Amino acid sequence: MELTSIIYSFMTQPRGLFNKEFWDGLSSILIKFFVLVLFGSIVLFILGMAIIISRDKEADYEKKNIKIKVGRDQLDGRKYYAIDFWNCQKNKRKYIEQTYNVGTKLFDKTTVIETGIYERSLLKKEYRFYSQYIGDQVRIEGDIIGRDKITNSGIQINNIQNQIPDDITEAIRSIAKNDKITRNDRDEIMKILNMIQDGQYSEQKNQTMIDILSKYANVISSVAGIIGTLKEWFVK
Incomplete structure (x- = not known):
């Protein structure tokens, strides 16, 4: 009804677009809209993080198919493997740090020689590990x-x-x-x-x-x- 009233006022008042009452009403609606969107986004964010934390606590990562990416170091061009995880995924981080630590033999018969954690975004990190082929004997x-x-x-x-x-x-x-x-x-x-x-x-x-x-x-x-x-x- 408020929006209808503003539109009606705009159509009937001779000053039209420059009517102060019109702009005040429109500003009020826009402010309420943005506050509603912001509040909704915060609620969705909190719910999303809660779901991720809950699933992380219950997950058995030994049975999960964790996605491993392949990349090249921008400084020296070395090949590396990487696994992404959210900051709140403490269980996943612990698992990948224990599974892919220095000395671990990988699926491609190379051995992990270096590991590190890198920022992907404010909420996400990347566990990176470098490897090379080393004969056992x-x-x-x-x-x-x-x-x-x-x-x-x-x-x-x-x-x-x-x-x-x-x-x-x-x-x-x-x-x-x-x-x-x-x-x-x-x-x-x-x-x-x-x-x-x-x-x-x-x-x-x-x-x-x-x-x-x-x-x-x-x-x-x-x-x-x-x-x-x-x-x-x-x-x-």
């Missing part, structure tokens, strides 16, 4: 050289000095490129990596590497797994 003249041991004639020698696996060094190299690493720490990491290549890696340098990486364990997700591996390297 290399047989040379009857000896089996594995990730951190050499077996020769039934004798197993653990934690061989200077034989850090390529997947570990590559993962550390990737971490060093992260913007969160300070310049001094980055330079020291690269210096130690060069020592590994030159066969000059020592228990002391191993501890230095652990100390540096430990600073970033809470801000770079892949660091914890690397530290765990390095701590076992010179165990006697």
Whole structure:
């Protein structure tokens, strides 16, 4: 009725479009309309988040077919896999972090060497993991050289000095490129990596590497797994 009255007033008043009563009435209707739309959007948003949280708590992600995307890093062109999740999906995030952590063997026979979480939007994030092909064992003249041991004639020698696996060094190299690493720490990491290549890696340098990486364990997700591996390297 209010809208009909305004239209009637517009049609009958000689001042027409410049009638103050008309514009006041139209403004009132528009304000009410936008308030109603805004309120409805907020209600729908809250309901949507509540549904996502409820489904996330009940979901068994081991049985769900989680969509994995493939992309290319804009900085270095490396291939990566990614899984999207809403900020409120704590159960899904926990599952993918445990399932696709550093050292995980993937469906394409590559091994995860680096992981990270990236912002997709205000409410959405992306769990990204990089991988590369790493052979489990290399047989040379009857000896089996594995990730951190050499077996020769039934004798197993653990934690061989200077034989850090390529997947570990590559993962550390990737971490060093992260913007969160300070310049001094980055330079020291690269210096130690060069020592590994030159066969000059020592228990002391191993501890230095652990100390540096430990600073970033809470801000770079892949660091914890690397530290765990390095701590076992010179165990006697």
